[in-house]
Amino acid sequence: MSHEVDQRIVGELNRRFYAAHESKDIAAMSELWSHGPDVVCIHPGWPILRGWAAVGESWRRIFAGPSDNQFIVTNDQLNIADGIAWITLDENLMSAGGTGTIAATNVFAKIDGRWKVVHHHGSPVATRRSVASP
């Protein structure tokens, strides 16, 4: 399969990731992810979650919560290699509680011929940037 086809598939997977999040659709979110023990998810402010059992449970808890988030995704860049792709982007949140930006890294892997989400990392962007040490 050509790189261009893979790029389109990964881009579409990324769009479906945010659609599943907005609609709080745990079945759709579950379908997008690899269910392996080595998947990783770092929600903003959260510690590292490892393995689908913990990652899936985190999405269930978040979707069961009161927040009703709408995302506008901007500033996205796709990097793609053989069987691995990663997208960095800004999640611009417009929730009832206010607005904000989350910088995100999403990693995708082609597993048995199908692209799956294997990693998500989101971090809040400070409104006023200071030179903080990483």
Place this chain on the structure above:
Amino acid sequence: MSHEVDQRIVGELNRRFYAAHESKDIAAMSELWSHGPDVVCIHPGWPILRGWAAVGESWRRIFAGPSDNQFIVTNDQLNIADGIAWITLDENLMSAGGTGTIAATNVFAKIDGRWKVVHHHGSPVATRRSVASP
């Protein structure tokens, strides 16, 4: 080259990344990174930086600052595929200003036969975890 050799090289690269950070060695940090236009760095609380020019400048600014950080890296997991690897870990900071944990994603790519850092994303772990929406 075997997967085991690549794993050792990437693990060593990751250790040198934190050694360069601790010693504020911009030459060492610069050597570790790919200098391509598609590298990405998201420091804790910062917006996405793209391309080595911006990423390198951020490290120069951080290393010129007053902070004197020591890291203890824990909870590290390496995922490796053909020519791409990513490590997730906790950076446990012990600076003069206090302690804290940064959850990090580091991505490495084999470019012209040599592994390089192509992506770094760090996010502060909240001391008391709340169910925040990602």
